Amino acid sequence: MTTRYDAIVIGAGHNGLTNAAYLAKGGLDVLVVEKNDYIGGAAVSRELHEGWIYSNCSYVCSLLRQSIHRDLDLTRHGLMIVPYAGTTNFSRNGDYIAEYTDQAMRYREVRRHSLRDADAMVRYETDLMRYAKLIRHFLLRTPADPTSFKPRDLAELVFMGKKFAGMGAEQVYEFIRFMTMSAGDFLDEYFENELVKALFSTSSIIGTALGVYSPGTAYVLLHHVMGDVDGAVGAWGLARGGMGAISNAIAGALREHGGEIRTGAPVQQIIVRNGRAVGVALDNGEEIRADIVVSNLDPKRTFTVIMDRNDIPADLRKKAEHFKIRGSSGKVNIALTGAPDFPSLPAGHPLRHGSFQFLDTMERMERAYDDWKHGRWSEDPFIEMTQSSMWDPTLAAPGHYFVSCFIQYCPAAVQGGWTPAKRDAFGKTVIDQICNYSPNFRDLIAHMEVRTPYEIEHEIGLTEGNIFQGELTIDQLMFNRPFPGYSQYRGPVKGMYLCGSGTHPGGGVSSACGANSAREILRDLRRPNVVPEDDVDE
Amino acid sequence: MSPMVRLRASRDIAHIHRGIMPTPFHSRSSRLNLNQQWSQWNGFASAVYYADPQLEYFATRNTCGVFDTSPMRKYRFAGSDAAAMLDRMVTRDVMAQPVDTVAYNVWCTDTGKVVDDGTLFRLGAEEFMLCCADPGYDWFCLAAVGFDAVAITDISEDLAALALQGPTSCALLKALGFAGIDQCKPFQVMRFPFGSGRLLVSRTGYTGDLGYELWVQPQDAELLWDELFTRGGVYGIQPMGDESLEMARVEAGFLAPDVDFHGSLHTVERGHDHSPLELGLGWILNFRKQHFSGRAALIAQKESGNYRRLLKLDIEGNKPAQHSILYADRKCATEIGYITSALWSPVVKANIAYGLVEAKYFGGQIWAEIYHQKELRWQRKVARCTRVTKPFWAPERAKLTPPPDC
The missing domain is CATH 2.40.30.110 (Aminomethyltransferase beta-barrel domains)
Structure with missing residues (x-):
């Protein structure tokens, strides 16, 4: 017996759940199928060691669209985003540079390292904010197809053109240059101090198989500062209860609108008949029918694994195979039995509750990237260490801490393939790096989980463990994301759609991809739109 | 003939040298007030914020925040007429209020206009404490007319107070050894030995979240602060100032005098003061009581629906x-x-x-x-x-x- 729904969404990551929630809100009978026994994809919280809740994939949040949070009433479904502040970047000479939220403290901290750079921050932040505000207009909109003469594409192009032109000719030139630039070159235009540049450079390579001096990384930097927490553009927050709280809240909204979720149900294939999607076949042989099938899997996996090569154009298959979705990062998630000591910071200093990085020059980051090019994990890795439970009392008992370490670089494939021994050696490299700055760190470890791209791919399903479902380079952005001609969320066959981070506006826990995709689906079904269009009221 | 003038030495007079005084917690709170941002509340220094108002606000929703409420005005009503006198003054049923509970109240003019709002603590059969944001001694004396067996005392300076608000507040108090605090119901009062005397804890607050208010003799104030902040680190304790409290109280649906309503005694222009019905406080008007100040006017207004x-x-x-x-x-x-x-x-x-x-x-x-x-x-x-x-x-x-x- 086959069951039937109006729509099936494959993958209960946050975008899949958002997509399904809006389809359900739009009146469709929706089912989400998820291969794992738990929902959330890479926005997940699980008790991986008794007494400690881990956000073991994504760990902080800034891009989540406020209008979606408000529209789906996610607060009522248990979501609270708590702003999170204070990054300290330690240097090998025992000093550090920190980002304070307080404007005056921020200024004085940078001035401690360079008077010129402290003043240059104004220029830097204004330029970056201008670009961020521009991009923010497009997050909850479907990119125009520049080759189309359809009225809506033309209208969208005009909208886009107006926003661009609104910056003024000089700024349009600058922006175009910016989009193709490296973060290193961009920062060199503002700052002189190596430590200052290192501090600002780190977000330019997160999740990206590029170095700070690779063209295109300036945009990746922007991608990490264009989000906001309550209108504070550039700010980051933590989901109370871990990142799974986001997925759980969206799932709550989905269920409230009548949608269903089935876990432990891996999809083997999207079934296509006469050029249209008609349902999915599960690994266990069961078939579920629906006129709409939405894939929240990355584009590569969607078109090379769960769609038959005979059901899609050869050109698309080729594009999917060549889609840039390279694994470059790992995670080490740690349960601590006490607060680690960082001798450079005085006891009780508020920065002790913030996140830590250990990078004093961009040169070191470039060298870390060199290791990746040679198929090795970085010997001197970049680490972003977030002590979530210093802010979130729900993750561990008082005095116990959950620490998330994001590591760059770590290749998807190492020579001879990943083995548990190699994985552990990678983990040791990371702990050694932290212990250079915090001698007692190792003694406090109660449990740790080391994740190379191999584990991320095999548990979450992200090809090569790429956290963005495809790199955020200009050849894969806007109307080119994931591929030219496929940027409006529609697949190659009728009734088939994409809704993951591999689509516009790209990676991060934004819910925007899922929401935009739902809007297109409802449009095709000639149903009224229920998806918020515009997030910008600034 | 010259008038009889008896000069006093200047040093024998309690001169007023400044408008703003420290609260009993000031030695501690000023240390944490990184940028020395203070406002003035009833003549006392009140932190605007300590380090980051946004983070302090989130403490009340995510961990716990501490607000120094010492500048709050506190009055003691004692005597065999205390309950009856207060029952006539405020809008809720004081006679039926159990000992060791707190009730939010308003008190009105005879024309049914709000004089002020506050929390009424019944601490014994014949003993009450009324807390309000603004001074009100004169009004209370007026309201006691005809009741002889009630002594009204301004005890504002005899009690220091902290509000501890947020989801980890109970766990922290428990960790400090206040056994049984988890059994304290909303609007209930409990007492614990503390410092040189005792600590009064009420499960009340101005944030709408889980929270408590802690009342202590001024000489034990610093000890209370120190204990909270020593043990509170792992519970995410944060001192909080006016800015964050203001956000929390609006979310919680609470009113602020001189913001949402203009006290009747301060009001010059006709119609610029407010009845409790206008302020959405119909739920605390107990019309089953035979009398309270403003009752007749409020019944008439309620029946008219025209407000x-x-x-x-x-x-x-x-x-x-x-x-x-x-x-x-x-x-x-x-x-x-x-x-x-x-x-x-x-x-x-x-x-x-x-x-x-x-x-x-x-x-x-x-x-x-x-x-x-x-x-x-x-x-x-x-x-x-x-x-x-x-x-x-x-x-x-x-x-x-x-x-x-x-």
């Missing part, structure tokens, strides 16, 4: 409607009221406000004319307002006994 309404509003967009005028139409042709408090609520993710709307219009469309600045340039928008009947923020844990995670 303004202070509404909770959810406003489209994310620009707070501060100082906005309200209209019945998008074109702003018919003016119907004004906003009293407004903010973007970070936890609810909504643009919230209170608006006082004329009787004729509260059921219809409401539009707010909002002005906001963008790089100095003023922008105007007219935003639709939706009425909300419940508090914007009212988590389950605030009502549960024992509270969760405790």
Whole structure:
């Protein structure tokens, strides 16, 4: 017996759940199928060691669209985003540079390292904010197809053109240059101090198989500062209860609108008949029918694994195979039995509750990237260490801490393939790096989980463990994301759609991809739109 | 003949040298007030914020925040007539209020206009404490006319107070050794030996979240602060100032005097003061009582239905409607009221406000004319307002006994 729904969404990551929630809100009978026994994809919280809740994939949040949070009433479904502040970047000479939220403290901290750079921050932040505000207009909109003469594409192009032109000719030139630039070159235009540049450079390579001096990384930097927490553009927050709280809240909204979720149900294939999607076949042989099938899997996996090569154009298959979705990062998630000591910071200093990085020059980051090019994990890795439970009392008992370490670089494939021994050696490299700055760190470890791209791919399903479902380079952005001609969320066959981070506006826990995709689906079904269009009221 | 003048030495007179005094916690709070940002509340220094108002606000929703409420005015009413006297003054039933409980109250003029609001603690059969934001001794003496067996004392300076508010507040008090605190019900009072005397704990607050207010003799104030902050680190304790408290109280649906209503005794212009019905306080008017000040006027007003309404509003967009005028139409042709408090609520993710709307219009469309600045340039928008009947923020844990995670 086959069951039937109006729509099936494959993958209960946050975008899949958002997509399904809006389809359900739009009146469709929706089912989400998820291969794992738990929902959330890479926005997940699980008790991986008794007494400690881990956000073991994504760990902080800034891009989540406020209008979606408000529209789906996610607060009522248990979501609270708590702003999170204070990054300290330690240097090998025992000093550090920190980002304070307080404007005056921020200024004085940078001035401690360079008077010129402290003043240059104004220029830097204004330029970056201008670009961020521009991009923010497009997050909850479907990119125009520049080759189309359809009225809506033309209208969208005009909208886009107006926003661009609104910056003024000089700024349009600058922006175009910016989009193709490296973060290193961009920062060199503002700052002189190596430590200052290192501090600002780190977000330019997160999740990206590029170095700070690779063209295109300036945009990746922007991608990490264009989000906001309550209108504070550039700010980051933590989901109370871990990142799974986001997925759980969206799932709550989905269920409230009548949608269903089935876990432990891996999809083997999207079934296509006469050029249209008609349902999915599960690994266990069961078939579920629906006129709409939405894939929240990355584009590569969607078109090379769960769609038959005979059901899609050869050109698309080729594009999917060549889609840039390279694994470059790992995670080490740690349960601590006490607060680690960082001798450079005085006891009780508020920065002790913030996140830590250990990078004093961009040169070191470039060298870390060199290791990746040679198929090795970085010997001197970049680490972003977030002590979530210093802010979130729900993750561990008082005095116990959950620490998330994001590591760059770590290749998807190492020579001879990943083995548990190699994985552990990678983990040791990371702990050694932290212990250079915090001698007692190792003694406090109660449990740790080391994740190379191999584990991320095999548990979450992200090809090569790429956290963005495809790199955020200009050849894969806007109307080119994931591929030219496929940027409006529609697949190659009728009734088939994409809704993951591999689509516009790209990676991060934004819910925007899922929401935009739902809007297109409802449009095709000639149903009224229920998806918020515009997030910008600034 | 010269008049009889007896000169006193200047040093024998308690001169007033400054307008702002330290609270009993000042030695501690001023150390944490990184940028020395203070406002003045009843002549005492009150922190505007300590380090980051946004983070301090979130402490009340995520961990726990500490607000120094010592400048609050506190009055003791004692004697065999105390209950009856207060029963005539305030709007709720004081005679039926159990010992060791707290009740939120208002007191009105005979014309039914609010003089002030506050919390009434019944600490014994014949002993009460009334806490309010502004001084009120003169009014209480007036209200006691005809009652001889009641002694009214201003004990404001005899008690230091901290509000400890947020989801980890109960766990922290428990960790400090206040056994049984998890059994304390909302609006209940408990006592514990502390320092040189005792600590009074009430499960009350101004944030709408799980929370307590701690009342202690001034000589033990620093000890209380130190204990809270020594043990509180792992519970995410944060000192909080006026800015964050203001956000929390609007979300919780609480009123602020001189913000949402103008006390009747301060009001010169006719109609610029408010009845409790207008302020949405109908739920604390106990008309079964034979008499209380303002009762007759309030019954008449209630029956007429013809009175303004202070509404909770959810406003489209994310620009707070501060100082906005309200209209019945998008074109702003018919003016119907004004906003009293407004903010973007970070936890609810909504643009919230209170608006006082004329009787004729509260059921219809409401539009707010909002002005906001963008790089100095003023922008105007007219935003639709939706009425909300419940508090914007009212988590389950605030009502549960024992509270969760405790």
